[in-house]
Amino acid sequence: MPRRTREDLRNALDNQRAINAIMQLLLSGKPLKAILDEALEIIFSVAWLKVAPKGAVFMSDAPTGDLLLVSEHHLSTELRSLCARIALGQCLCGRAALTKQTQFASCVDHRHDISFDGMGPHGHYNVPILDKDSNVLGVLVLYLAHGHVQKDTEVEFLSIVAQTLASIIERKRTEEARDSLARIVQESACEIYELDAETHTFLSVNKAALDNLGYSRSEMLKMTPADIEVKLTHERILAVLDPLVRGEKTNERFETVHRRKDGSLYDVDVNVQVIRSGDKLTFAAIVNDITEQKRLTKLLETTVNNFPGGISVMDRDLKLALANSQFYEVLDLPQEKFPLGSAFEDIIRYNAERGDYGPGDVDDQVAVRVALASKFDPHRFERIRPDGTILEINGQPIKGGGFISTYIDITQRKNAERDAIQAQERLLNAIETINEGFVLFDADDRLVLCNNHYKEIYGLSKDLLVPGARFEEIVRISAERGQYAEAIGRVDEWVSERIASHKSQDSRLFEQRLGDGRWLLVAERRTPDGGSVGIRVDITNQKLTEEKLRDYQQHLEELVTQRTIQIEQQAGRLAEALEREKEVNETQRQFVSIATHEFRTPLAVIDGAAQRIGRRAAKMTPEEIAERAEKIRSAIQQMIGLMESTLAIEKSEQLKAPARAEKCDIRAIIESCCEQQIFMAPDYRIAIDMDDIPDSIEADPATIESVISNLLSNAIKYSPNSQDVAIAARRMGERLEIAVSDRGLGIDEDDMPKLFARYFRAKTSTGIPGTGIGLNLAKMIAEQHDGEIHAESRKGEGSTFVFRLPIRAALSSAVDRSAAN
Structure with missing residues (x-):
């Protein structure tokens, strides 16, 4: 046997086994979805069928023709969502259902209406599932590799599979219908x-x-x-x-x-x-x-007989089918003359002949009424009988023909209504005569009535004040027209507030300003039935009087306030002057105490040296005279330092006043300060490092020079055992840093926080002349330049004072802040 023939025979056997296996699923008793799930797996098991193990079965939704996904194998989450319902004619599935022909695609082409990001390349067999009358039951969808070539054997086999699935679907639907009918019978x-x-x-x-x-x-x-x-x-x-x-x-x-x-x-x-x-x-x-039903029928008979009026039922032939005793009493009809079965026309003729319908031709009156009744239309009207009795007649058609009518004597009610109308007219006349505006709204906030004075008060909304208009509509449109002063510029917010106030269950009394400047006193109260009644009183003149009184009172209060402020300002200035005087006196007292002590030593040196020269001038050698002169000179220098401290106090006070920055050569200032200190202390050496500094900065040169001189002087003064002092200047971004270091006495750790306080002197400065003013002055100058100064020191190892200030001065703002402080 040729190889091709053997292969075809093997494929045919595989096909038959697959079809038999699918048919056997019908005998399993499983639900349709489970059968379709297993049928897909059987299809994928056919060895020669080159399809991907991925597919689905859609069922047709009878009312719309849409395809619903009922069974799937290895579909992605995106596809299960996007393909849950497919419209007839949409994508390949919908086209297969619409054309009732197999749709093949070797790749994702223009017919793929449904796609998503990340969808891989693939092809399709979309085979319609048709019943024996070619009605679409669903669509079988199988996925193919990209570029798959369609084969007749595949199409033929899948068509047989679709026919088999159609048989299964019809059989299961028949079983489901039979089971459903049995359930209906059982559950009926x-x-x-x-x-x-x-x-x-x-x-x-x-x-x-x-x-x-x-x-x-x-x-x-x-x-x-x-x-x-x-x-x-x-x-x-x-x-x-x-x-x-x-x-x-x-x-x-x-x-x-x-x-x-x-x-x-x-x-x-x-x-x-x-x-x-x-x-x-x-x-x-x-x-x-x-x-x-029988109980209700008896109840109906009881109800009809006890109805507070007449009841009659006319059948489709206009024969009297039902009537209670009140029907005969209200209409004054003899029951023996008109028993059940009597014709409607006979009853109407009896009424016409005795004059119930007034003068006129009896036949015409009967013909008109019979013709109207034959239409079986709903009807309701009032009829005044010759004796003055007023009847309300209400008729409703009955399904299948005929109508049921009720007859109620409303004579007393109509008389009461007439009396109520007359009373209402009297009330309305009274409301119109009052000088105040009056308004009434019902429980649904619809306008019932308002008097003319109310309409005159609210002239801008006069056209809105018609019965039935809603309160919210009246208020909103009036606010938009500028009726209310408080609503101008905030209409929505004001309307919400006004409605909330209006719906309050409490009585309300408040003032309301209109857009034209008038003032109203508004009183509102809820009525027992849920409505509201309101009164409007024009209080414009009263408000004008109150406003004049308030203006006068405010004027008096302003005068008192102004006078009080003036007195408080004078008292404040006086208190400041007294406080300032105290500070000056205390400063002078402290300085005098320090200066007295500090001046005593150099004066004693001068006095001693002068006395010795005076006693032994003739016997002293030139060297001895020079030595005594040097002591006198040193004492004088010490006194000069004390005098400079005195001037520094005055200068610190001047720093509180605004200063002006100018360009200055910082390198020349540092060099000048160093030369002065070396001249006064020739035994000391000052190491200078100024390689990385700008050519100029914006600052007050005099005050900057005093800070640097003070720091160098202190470094020399408090370094009795070391003649080495260093000053280093460098640029740090937009700021200049100047550091002065020594290897002198250093400062105790607990003295560091108070180091820049006025008149403070560290414990290590004992025996060394000084006033405690220099560092305080340096700190004030640094802050005036929007800069800073701080110290690092260890007792016995020396100190470093670091002075930083901006290269481009923010001096004006800093001066302003200093002045403010």
């Missing part, structure tokens, strides 16, 4: 019985019959209708069923009474039909419990 609220035509025993009963009668199913299948129906004999059963057997009737309907297992009775309506299935004959009985 009606009692349903099936009877044997010969023995009349029950062949089957539904749940409602078992529940109502109280018997078990096994008990019921041994019984006949005679066991559950009161006064039903075998002869009566034959009389009911024989006409059905002979075909004389299609059904038999009657009312009877059922007896439950517990002996209780209930009324039923029975409808019996014959069921022919080939030669087999059975009967089906549908039984409705009408106990409640």
Whole structure:
């Protein structure tokens, strides 16, 4: 046998096995979805069929024709979502359903209406599933590798699979319909019985019959209708069923009474039909419990007889089908003359002949009324009888023809309404005569009435003040027109506030300013029925008077306030002057105390040296005289330092006043300060490092020079055992840093926080002349330049003072802040 023939035979066997396996699924009793899931797996198992193990089955939605995804294999989450419902004609699936032909695609082409980011390349077989009448039941979708070539054998096999699936789907739907019908019968609220035509025993009963009668199913299948129906004999059963057997009737309907297992009775309506299935004959009985219906019928009869007026029912032939005793009394009709069954036309003629419809031709009056009644239209009208009685007649059509009418004597009600109208007119006249505005809204906030004065007050909204207008609509449109001063510029917010206030259950009394400047006193109160009544009083003149009084009072208060402020300002200035005087006196006292102590030593040196020269001038050598002169000079220098400190105090006070920055050569200032200190202390060495500094900065040169001189002087003064002092200047971004270092006495750690306080002197400065003013002055100058100064020191190892200031001065702002402080 040729190889190709063997391969075709093997493929045909695979096809048959797959089809048989799919058909066997129908015998599994599984739900349709489970069968379709397994059918997809069987299709994928066919060895020769080169499809991807990925596919789906869609079912057609009968009302819309859309395809619904009911079974899928290895579809992505995106596809399950996007393809949950596909419209007829959409994408390849919808096209297969629309054309009822297999749709093939070797790649993702223009027909793929549904796609998403990341969707891989693939092809498709989309095979329609058709019933024997070519109606679309669904679509079978199989995925192919990209570039797959369509083959006739594949199309033929998939068409057979689709036909097999169609058979399964139709069979399962038939089973589901049968099961659904059985469920409906079992779950029906009606009692349903099936009877044997010969023995009349029950062949089957539904749940409602078992529940109502109280018997078990096994008990019921041994019984006949005679066991559950009161006064039903075998002869009566034959009389009911024989006409059905002979075909004389299609059904038999009657009312009877059922007896439950517990002996209780209930009324039923029975409808019996014959069921022919080939030669087999059975009967089906549908039984409705009408106990409640009969109870309601009796209740209706009682209600009709007790209705506070006449009731009549005319059938489709305009015959009197029902009437209570009041019908005859209200219309003054003789009951014996018009019993049930009397013609509507006869009753109308009787009324016309006795003059109930006024003068005119009786035949015409009867003809007009009969013609109107024959339309069976709803009607309601009032009729005044010759004796003055007023009747309200209300008629409603009945389904199937006829109408029911009520006749109520409303004579007293109409008289009461007339009296109420007269009373209302008197009230309205009274409301119109009052000088205040009056308004009334109902429970739904609709305008009931308002007087003319109210309309004059609210002239901009006069056209809105019509009965039935809603409060919110009136208020909003009036606010938009500028009616209310408080609403101008904030209409929505003001309207919300006004409505909330209006809906409050409490009585309200408030003032309201109108857009034209007038003032109203508004009083509102809820009525017992949920409405509201309001009064408007024009209080414009009163408000003007109050405003004048307030202006006068405010003027007086302003005068008092101004005078009080002046007194407080004078008192403040006086207090500041006294405080300043205290500070000056205290400063002078402290300085005098320090200066007295500090001046005593150099004066004693001068005095001693002068006395010695005076006593021994003739005997002293030039060297001794020079030594004494040097001591006098040193003492004088010390006194000069004290005098400079005195001037520094005055200078520190001047720093509180604004200063002006100018360009200055910082390198020249540092060099000048160093030269001065070396001249005064020739034994000391000052190391200078100024390589990385700008050519100039913006600052006050005099005050900057005093800071640098003070720091160098202190470094020399407090370094008695070391003659090395260093000054280093460098640029740090937009700031200049100047550091002065020594290897002198250093400063105790607990003295560091107070180092820049005025008059403070560290413990290590004991025995060394000084006033405690220099560092405080340096700190003030640094802050004036928007800069800073701080110290680093260890006792016995020396100190470093770092002075930083901006290269481009923010001096003006810093001076302003310093002045403010």
